[in-house]
Amino acid sequence: MIFSKTLNNWYSINKRDLPWRQTKDPYYIWLSEIILQQTQVAQGLPYYVRFTEEFPSVFHLANAQESEVLKLWQGLGYYSRARNLHTTAKHVANQLNGEFPNNYKDLLKLKGIGDYTASAMASICFNKPEAVVDGNVYRVLARYFSIDTPINSSKGVKEFKQLAQELINKKDPATFNQAIMEFGATQCKPQSPDCTICPFVKSCIAFNTNRINELPVKIKSAKAKKKYFNFLVFVDNNERTILEQRHGKGIWQNLYQFPLIETSKSCDFKTLNNLAKKHSLLNGHTFELSLYNDQDIVHKLSHQHLHTKFWIVKVNNALPNAIPKNEIHTYAVPILIGNFIESFNF
DNA sequence: AACCCGGGGTT
DNA sequence: AACCCAGGGTT
Numbered sequence: 001m002i003f004s005k006t007l008n009n010w011y012s013i014n015k016r017d018l019p020w021r022q023t024k025d026p027y028y029i030w031l032s033e034i035i036l037q038q039t040q041v042a043q044g045l046p047y048y049v050r051f052t053e054e055f056p057s058v059f060h061l062a063n064a065q066e067s068e069v070l071k072l073w074q075g076l077g078y079y080s081r082a083r084n085l086h087t088t089a090k091h092v093a094n095q096l097n098g099e100f101p102n103n104y105k106d107l108l109k110l111k112g113i114g115d116y117t118a119s120a121m122a123s124i125c126f127n128k129p130e131a132v133v134d135g136n137v138y139r140v141l142a143r144y145f146s147i148d149t150p151i152n153s154s155k156g157v158k159e160f161k162q163l164a165q166e167l168i169n170k171k172d173p174a175t176f177n178q179a180i181m182e183f184g185a186t187q188c189k190p191q192s193p194d195c196t197i198c199p200f201v202k203s204c205i206a207f208n209t210n211r212i213n214e215l216p217v218k219i220k221s222a223k224a225k226k227k228y229f230n231f232l233v234f235v236d237n238n239e240r241t242i243l244e245q246r247h248g249k250g251i252w253q254n255l256y257q258f259p260l261i262e263t264s265k266s267c268d269f270k271t272l273n274n275l276a277k278k279h280s281l282l283n284g285h286t287f288e289l290s291l292y293n294d295q296d297i298v299h300k301l302s303h304q305h306l307h308t309k310f311w312i313v314k315v316n317n318a319l320p321n322a323i324p325k326n327e328i329h330t331y332a333v334p335i336l337i338g339n340f341i342e343s344f345n346f
Numbered sequence: 347a348a349c350c351c352g353g354g355g356t357t
Numbered sequence: 358a359a360c361c362c363a364g365g366g367t368t
Binding site for chain 2 (some may be wrong): 038039040042044056075076077078079080081153154162190192222249250251252253257299300301303304334335
């Protein structure tokens, strides 16, 4: 109880003024929580503003096309969030009369809502005593109680969840949950937290045993794999180009890209020229190939490093299903493609 | 339990 | 280069 009181006092003084803190409407809280998954406030904030403007209610979002939702999500990453967002909006609008469930168990059934988001919505919107455990909470608890259990082990997940549940202030779970996350985000930071101004400086075990920089413990993930992407940027005699939609299970599902040739290593002009000759889109066409970027563009994802070459493919006749240059910007593309489109003068 | 899924930022 | 971020889904 003393923990909760100290925390709430800190929060009342130090909390940031953020738009999703002005409401308890489940739709807006849900939007903010999905956008902020694995995403820092500074990055997610403009997306939250655009989504609430474009889709002011769950019905607006439900009535949109997935392509519109993906386009608005473009650049934020983890695009399954956007696809699941749309799926759940349609379900809530059409099956639940536009009303989100008011408890953890039923919220958890919705696509894209896991333990964290169900707890956050149940507590913030409906004042239910459901403790959230996000990256901030893991860090705060691991340090305050000096807990060595890896936060990304199944044992750690259970242990920290139970601890958070024991600590939560059941009289005001909404404030407690937001306070402990905010505390982790701005005071109990991952690197170089200023413990001299921390309200828990006397009781934090990690600080008093000089273990702040050892905690929390996390099992290391595998190193990123290198991949070699060659995008074919077609330019036909009408100044049109080709975009294809990605399907299947990999990255960027349902987003658009230039036709891709993936190779096992970086390839030179001759190799790519031979591969291009065999490409179905160039069947019966003569073309002129040139390399746009002299050095590979290395696009770093969490677990893949994409070594990328953009090849300009000029064709002297008209390509079927080609896209006029003024329509390119209407397609949702990965940021890697988006950056190229901005720099390339079609 | 292990792996996949983005992009931006800090150190 | 390694780590972090208001995590969730799939296998």
